[in-house]
Amino acid sequence: MIDKISFYLRIALKNLVVHKARMTLALLGILFAVMSLVAFGNISNGMKKKIETEIGKFGKNLVIVRAGLVFAAGRSTRQFTESRTLKLRDAQLIKESLPGVSEVVPYFDISYAARYKENSLTVTVTGVPNKIFDIRSIELAAGRFFTGAEEEKAEKKAVIGFKVYENFFPAEDPIGKNILIFRVPTEVVGVMKEKGTDFAGQDQDLQVYLPLNAFMRRYSNVDYIKGIYVQVQDGYSLTDMKAALKGFVRKIHNTKPEQKDDFSIFTMEDILRTQEEGIRLVSVLTIIASTVSFLIGGLGIFAIMLLSISERKMEIGVRRVVGSKKRDIIIQFLSESVIVALIGGIGGIIAGFIITIAVDLIGGFPIVVSMNTPLALLISMLIGVVAGIYPAIEGTKYEPVKALYS
Amino acid sequence: MIDLKNIKKSYFVGERELTILKGIDLKISKGEFVVLMGVSGSGKTTLMNIVGLLDKQTEGDYLFENTEVSVLNDENLADMRNRYIGFVFQQFFLLPYLDAIENVLIPIVYSKKGIKHPREKARALLTKFGLEHRIHNKPSQLSGGEQQRVAIARALVNDPELILADEPTGALDSKTSGEIMDLFQMLNNEGKTIIVVTHDPKLAAFGKRLVRIEDGAISEDITT
Numbered sequence: 001m002i003d004k005i006s007f008y009l010r011i012a013l014k015n016l017v018v019h020k021a022r023m024t025l026a027l028l029g030i031l032f033a034v035m036s037l038v039a040f041g042n043i044s045n046g047m048k049k050k051i052e053t054e055i056g057k058f059g060k061n062l063v064i065v066r067a068g069l070v071f072a073a074g075r076s077t078r079q080f081t082e083s084r085t086l087k088l089r090d091a092q093l094i095k096e097s098l099p100g101v102s103e104v105v106p107y108f109d110i111s112y113a114a115r116y117k118e119n120s121l122t123v124t125v126t127g128v129p130n131k132i133f134d135i136r137s138i139e140l141a142a143g144r145f146f147t148g149a150e151e152e153k154a155e156k157k158a159v160i161g162f163k164v165y166e167n168f169f170p171a172e173d174p175i176g177k178n179i180l181i182f183r184v185p186t187e188v189v190g191v192m193k194e195k196g197t198d199f200a201g202q203d204q205d206l207q208v209y210l211p212l213n214a215f216m217r218r219y220s221n222v223d224y225i226k227g228i229y230v231q232v233q234d235g236y237s238l239t240d241m242k243a244a245l246k247g248f249v250r251k252i253h254n255t256k257p258e259q260k261d262d263f264s265i266f267t268m269e270d271i272l273r274t275q276e277e278g279i280r281l282v283s284v285l286t287i288i289a290s291t292v293s294f295l296i297g298g299l300g301i302f303a304i305m306l307l308s309i310s311e312r313k314m315e316i317g318v319r320r321v322v323g324s325k326k327r328d329i330i331i332q333f334l335s336e337s338v339i340v341a342l343i344g345g346i347g348g349i350i351a352g353f354i355i356t357i358a359v360d361l362i363g364g365f366p367i368v369v370s371m372n373t374p375l376a377l378l379i380s381m382l383i384g385v386v387a388g389i390y391p392a393i394e395g396t397k398y399e400p401v402k403a404l405y406s
Numbered sequence: 407m408i409d410l411k412n413i414k415k416s417y418f419v420g421e422r423e424l425t426i427l428k429g430i431d432l433k434i435s436k437g438e439f440v441v442l443m444g445v446s447g448s449g450k451t452t453l454m455n456i457v458g459l460l461d462k463q464t465e466g467d468y469l470f471e472n473t474e475v476s477v478l479n480d481e482n483l484a485d486m487r488n489r490y491i492g493f494v495f496q497q498f499f500l501l502p503y504l505d506a507i508e509n510v511l512i513p514i515v516y517s518k519k520g521i522k523h524p525r526e527k528a529r530a531l532l533t534k535f536g537l538e539h540r541i542h543n544k545p546s547q548l549s550g551g552e553q554q555r556v557a558i559a560r561a562l563v564n565d566p567e568l569i570l571a572d573e574p575t576g577a578l579d580s581k582t583s584g585e586i587m588d589l590f591q592m593l594n595n596e597g598k599t600i601i602v603v604t605h606d607p608k609l610a611a612f613g614k615r616l617v618r619i620e621d622g623a624i625s626e627d628i629t630t
Contacts, residue, residue, distance in 0.1 A: 003514070003515065004515055004516075007511075007515045010508075011503075011504070014503045014504065015503060017503075018503050314499055314501075315501050317499070318499045318501065318512065319512065319516075320484065321458075321460065321487065321493050321499075322487065322488060322493065322512055322513040322516060322560070322564075323484045323485060323487050323488020323489070323513060323516040323517070323564075324484060324515070324516045325480070325481050325484045325516075326480065326481075328515075328516060399460075400460050401455055401460050401461065404495070404499060
């Protein structure tokens with residue numbers, strides 16, 4: 001039996017070599033189908049994994065209350081309406097009055113040009129209490145965070161992102177240097193590790209963190225804030241917390257029932273969900289495309305096998321004469337169609353992995369192998385069987401002598 | 407070995423029944439070298455197909471190795487052919503994409519005899535027939551005589567009792583034909599039963615027995 005199979009395999013491979021061009025055409029359909037399945041499966045898993053690690057990095061159990069109406073879509077959050085009604089006191093009230101809230105972090109952020117010597121760079125300046133470093137798990141490459149005491153005294157201290165450091169201090173130690181923010185000299189006390197773009201679309205390396213007190217009073221002179229991170233205790237549902245926060249903030253803002261919210265509430269999971277919906281849509285399209293491609297591939301193999309069998313009547317005749325049975329003929333031609341399909345499948349997997357690696361490297365996603373890979377190989381094999389079965393049976397219909405002399 | 411009793415074979419062509427064999431009685435024993443001679447249309451190829459278990463008679467009994475073959479199914483017949491008979495054809499019927507040795511090995515794929523070291527055996531057969539330098543050539547790189555010797559090696563590789571050759575020299579020049587027939591004589595001397603089917607009277611001299619078919623019946627059966 002082993003001899004038989006290895007013989008069939010050799011015959012199949014020799015036939016493949018003889019008919020390279022048309023075999024390649026026949027297996028292209030399978031190749032593309034497998035390629036898209038594998039590439040999509042790997043890439044989408046990589047994207048999901050990245051989203052999850054980012055949520056982990058951003059801080060789990062976070063609900064964000066943001067001033068104004070914000071439309072959260074895709075990779076970036078878009079401001080719709082400005083609002084100056086969210087105050088520091090709101091954050092305090094939320095922490096004191098709502099059960100299940102473990103921490104609140106008010107913040108004020110603005111895009112602005114920072115300067116150092118002749119260099120100028122547009123950065124996101126965010127005023128925050130130093131709790132943020134814990135809640136968002138921020139790590140330092142150099143220096144330190146500003147302290148609670150510095151925050152209390154509204155000192156002009158800054159923790160800068162990695163790109164800010166690279167731009168301003170290519171050849172010097174940034175710690176202790178003064179950069180200009182809103183023309184205010186601000187001492188750099190720490191440099192954050194390189195983080196890349198978060199999935200809300202903000203480049204974390206172009207951040208500058210300042211103490212919130214200082215930022216509100218000494219830089220921008222405002223009495224309102226842009227948002228509040230609300231950290232929810234374990235065991236409380238984020239959905240319930242969102243509803244509770246909505247009611248609570250409307251109450252303390254004295255919003256009338258007919259009035260719209262002057263704030264927005266969302267969670268990282270909300271953003272995740274819109275992204276996953278995008279991935280799901282692409283996944284449906286991929287499945288449709290690969291199904292069509294598999295069908296075309298199957299038809300290609302079917303046609304090639306029919307052709308091959310009518311060309312190889314003499315071979316069938318010889319085999320039958322020297323003692324092969326009908327089922328041997330079936331097994332042989334089936335193994336040929338399966339091999340063609342599997343070569344397409346393996347080619348598709350290789351192409352899929354090349355695409356995966358390229359996209360993951362460009363997009364900064366972790367490289368993940370999805371279950372689509374073995375699945376695609378299995379489907380290729382099935383296509384080979386299904387496409388080969390009818391031609392193989394046709395091949396047994398020739399009587400030995402007639403096959404020889406036709 | 408072969409015992410044909412009143413074998414008849416007819417086909418329907420449309421409404422008309424066409425009788426090819428009209429009652430053949432023929433016994434062939436082990437070790438014989440029979441030349442089955444007849445003009446084209448005499449029924450000799452039909453008879454060879456029946457003898458070779460490739461076709462079934464319409465009437466009559468055929469005992470092959472004491473087995474009544476008319477009751478055997480397709481699979482049994484395939485096994486019998488593989489086990490007992492080596493076939494040689496006018497057009498050689500070598501597979502174009504396999505080299506000489508792999509063509510020789512084809513019957514081994516279906517063999518239940520458990521032949522040991524088949525590759526060495528195939529090599530030895532090809533060497534015996536003077537083809538040691540052609541072992542890895544494709545059929546298209548071989549002359550007609552060489553192709554036919556590869557085909558004979560293929561017929562022999564599974565140790566059959568009987569070699570059945572249908573016009574084995576039909577595509578060859580007379581010198582090469584003589585060489586091929588000498589080869590059959592050699593195999594017969596080694597104990598193989600040989601049946602050569604031909605229309606060529608010159609081949610009669612190579613056999614030990616001449617059976618002439620005319621119009622679907624045996625007209626002459628002489629041992630020379």
